Amino acid sequence: MGEWVALREDDGRAYLVHRVPGEVKVKGLGRFDAEKMLDGYGIGDRITVGQKTLSIVNPRLPEARRNMSRRAQVIGAKDAGFLVSWMGIGVGSKVLEGGHGSGGLAMHLASVLGRSGTLISVENRNEHAEVGSANMKRLEQVLPEFPDWHLIEGDLASSGSVASGICDDLDAAIIDVAEPWTVISEIVPLLRIGGRLACYCPTTSQLEKSWDEVERLGLIVEWSGEMVERRWTKASKGGVRPGNQPMGHTAFLLISARIASEEE
Numbered sequence: 700m701g702e703w704v705a706l707r708e709d710d711g712r713a714y715l716v717h718r719v720p721g722e723v724k725v726k727g728l729g730r731f732d733a734e735k736m737l738d739g740y741g742i743g744d745r746i747t748v749g750q751k752t753l754s755i756v757n758p759r760l761p762e763a764r765r766n767m768s769r770r771a772q773v774i775g776a777k778d779a780g781f782l783v784s785w786m787g788i789g790v791g792s793k794v795l796e797g798g799h800g801s802g803g804l805a806m807h808l809a810s811v812l813g814r815s816g817t818l819i820s821v822e823n824r825n826e827h828a829e830v831g832s833a834n835m836k837r838l839e840q841v842l843p844e845f846p847d848w849h850l851i852e853g854d855l856a857s858s859g860s861v862a863s864g865i866c867d868d869l870d871a872a873i874i875d876v877a878e879p880w881t882v883i884s885e886i887v888p889l890l891r892i893g894g895r896l897a898c899y900c901p902t903t904s905q906l907e908k909s910w911d912e913v914e915r916l917g918l919i920v921e922w923s924g925e926m927v928e929r930r931w932t933k934a935s936k937g938g939v940r941p942g943n944q945p946m947g948h949t950a951f952l953l954i955s956a957r958i959a960s961e962e963e
C-alpha cells in the first residue's frame with residue numbers, strides 16, 4: 700500500500716506524500732516519483748526537494764488539515780478543540796456531525812475517537828460530500844486509528860431513522876448548518892440521557908433560535924459563548940507581545956445536554 704509521510708517546512712507548512720511508485724504532482728513541491736525520491740530516507744531525516752529543505756515526519760491531524768481540499772467553510776482547531784473537550788468526546792465515543800461540508804470538524808473528531816469510536820456524518824449536498832469524503836479517506840490512511848465512519852448523504856431534518864440504524868445512543872451531536880433549529884428535534888431522540896448536543900452558530904440570530912429550540916425540547920444549556928483566539932509574537936527588540944493581526948470571529952457555540960424526564 701505504501702506509507703504516507705509528511706514533508707515539513709520549518710515554519711510548519713507540510714506536504715503529504717504517498718510513498719508509492721509513479722510520478723505524482725504535489726501542490727507546492729512539484730512533480731516527482733515519491734518512492735524514488737524518498738529511497739534511502741526515513742522518518743526524522745532531512746531532504747531537499749527543489750529549493751526546499753524539509754523534515755520527513757509522521758503525518759497527523761495538523762498535516763492532514765493543511766493538505767485538505769476545502770469547499771465549504773471549515774471548523775478550525777480553536778472551536779473543534781473546545782467542543783471535543785467540553786462535550787467529553789474521546790476514545791470510543793459515538794458522535795454525529797452535520798453538515799459534513801469539507802469534513803473539517805469530522806477530521807478533528809476522527810483523530811480522537813480511535814478505532815472503537817463511531818462517527819456519523821450527514822451532508823445534503825453531493826458536491827460537498829465528495830470533498831469531505833476524499834479528505835476523510837486520506838485521513839484514514841494517515842492516522843494510526845480511525846473510527847467506524849458513516850456518511851449519510853441526505854438532509855439532517857430527515858436522517859434520524861438512518862442514523863439510528865447505525866447508533867441510537869449517541870454521546871454527542873454537533874450541528875453546523877445554516878438553520879440548526881430546524882433539524883435539532885430530529886437528532887435529540889438519538890442522544891443518550893446525559894449526551895450533549897452542540898450548535899455552531901456564526902450569527903446571534905442563529906444562536907438565539909437554536910437556544911430556544913433546545914430548551915423547548917427539554918435540553919439544558921450547559922455553555923454558550925465564543926472562543927476568542929489572540930496570537931502573540933516575538934517582538935524584534937525583545938520580549939513577546941500580542942501580534943498585529945485582528946481577532947477574527949468564527950461562531951457562537953451552544954452546548955446543551957439531554958436530561959432524564961420528570962418522574963411520574
Ligand SMILES: C[S@@+](CC[C@H](N)C(=O)[O-])C[C@H]1O[C@@H](n2cnc3c(N)ncnc32)[C@H](O)[C@@H]1O
Pocket residue numbers: 771772773774775797798799800801802803804805821822823824827853854855856875876877878882
Ligand atoms: C459550514 S458547512 C459545514 C462545515 C463542516 N462542519 C466543517 O467543519 O468542515 C455547512 C454544510 O452543511 C450542509 N447542510 C446545510 N443544511 C443541511 C441539512 N439540512 N442537512 C445536511 N446538510 C446540510 C451544507 O451543504 C454545507 O456543506
